[in-house]
Amino acid sequence: MKELSLNILDIAQNSVKARATCVKIxxxxxxxxxxxxxxxxxxxxxxxxLANVTNPFTTTRKTRRVGxxxxxxxxxxxxxxxxFEITSKSEKEYEDHGTRVFAxxxxxxxxxxxxxxxxxxxxxxxxxxxxxxxxxxxxxxxKEITLSTAEMREMLGEDIPLSSPEVLAWVRDYLTELY
Amino acid sequence: MKxxxxxxxxxxxxxxKIAVREGSNETRxxxxxxxxxxxxxxRPVLNAFVEELEKSGLAGEVSVSQTGCIGMCRFEPIxxxxxxxxxxxxxxxxxxxxxxxxxxxxxxxxxxxxxYTKAEGLN
Numbered sequence: 001m002k003e004l005s006l007n008i009l010d011i012a013q014n015s016v017k018a019r020a021t022c023v024k025i026x027x028x029x030x031x032x033x034x035x036x037x038x039x040x041x042x043x044x045x046x047x048x049x050l051a052n053v054t055n056p057f058t059t060t061r062k063t064r065r066v067g068x069x070x071x072x073x074x075x076x077x078x079x080x081x082x083x084f085e086i087t088s089k090s091e092k093e094y095e096d097h098g099t100r101v102f103a104x105x106x107x108x109x110x111x112x113x114x115x116x117x118x119x120x121x122x123x124x125x126x127x128x129x130x131x132x133x134x135x136x137x138x139x140x141x142x143k144e145i146t147l148s149t150a151e152m153r154e155m156l157g158e159d160i161p162l163s164s165p166e167v168l169a170w171v172r173d174y175l176t177e178l179y
Numbered sequence: 180m181k182x183x184x185x186x187x188x189x190x191x192x193x194x195x196k197i198a199v200r201e202g203s204n205e206t207r208x209x210x211x212x213x214x215x216x217x218x219x220x221x222r223p224v225l226n227a228f229v230e231e232l233e234k235s236g237l238a239g240e241v242s243v244s245q246t247g248c249i250g251m252c253r254f255e256p257i258x259x260x261x262x263x264x265x266x267x268x269x270x271x272x273x274x275x276x277x278x279x280x281x282x283x284x285x286x287x288x289x290x291x292x293x294x295y296t297k298a299e300g301l302n
Contacts (some may be wrong), residue, residue, distance in 0.1 A: 006217050128244075151184065165230075168233070169233050
């Protein structure tokens with residue numbers, strides 16, 4: 001991937017497929033490190049699947065037997081000297097089921113991929129899954145940017161879908177201004 | 180300064196429009212957004228369509244949606260256009276610029292941009 005924000009989009013789509021109703025995307029940054037965590041309350045994974053989930057030949061897709069989303073992210077993080085972590089609780093075993101993917105990157109590494117257009121990623125996620133609550137936060141040393149679609153829904157009421165072009169245009173302008 | 184409160188203004192503005200919108204989407208634009216599509220550049224393509232749709236005010240007749248892997252990863256970003264009374268058109272190797280052109284010529288103008296379709300793109 002050319003931007004880490006594309007990895008975030010890719011991984012968050014897994015949460016959507018896992019039937020999550022709430023997906024949290026948290027980015028934290030200081031001078032040397034960028035880290036993000038994507039946490040959902042979806043169906044989770046069982047131990048056997050989880051153990052092999054960063055293997056490219058593990059996938060849920062039906063069109064072929066290769067899945068590259070998590071392996072890409074793990075490689076990109078480790079290349080910079082950062083770390084990758086995935087934990088999950090399957091709905092078959094736990095009440096509080098869900099999955100958390102965490103990756104951290106050393107920003108000074110030559111292999112560090114820039115975050116890129118995170119606003120575009122958030123707009124894409126809201127567009128694709130209007131019924132899911134997304135909680136986004138990006139904390140740097142100077143500021144913290146947040147967006148909660150649950151709060152947006154309160155202002156919008158029940159009848160206006162979050163995926164309406166007018167609402168998405170507002171999201172884009174709102175976040176762009178904060179950055 | 181943009182505020183959350185503006186959303187209630189959007190709500191009031193859209194209230195009357197939204198009832199008309201439902202179920203009347205005659206044209207559907209579908210963008211492949213699996214790992215393959217995203218890596219090939221599908222995200223800006225999708226958002227170009229969403230922006231053009233917002234500008235055009237055609238949200239009642241046209242919808243933009245996302246789908247998973249269409250199964251031809253080497254042709255990503257792939258965009259499918261379904262219009263009433265027309266066979267499905269598959270555009271391959273799309274860019275935001277091509278997307279804006281397709282919106283103008285095909286979605287608004289009704290003329291397929293054949294040079295970006297699958298049959299042509301295969302060569």
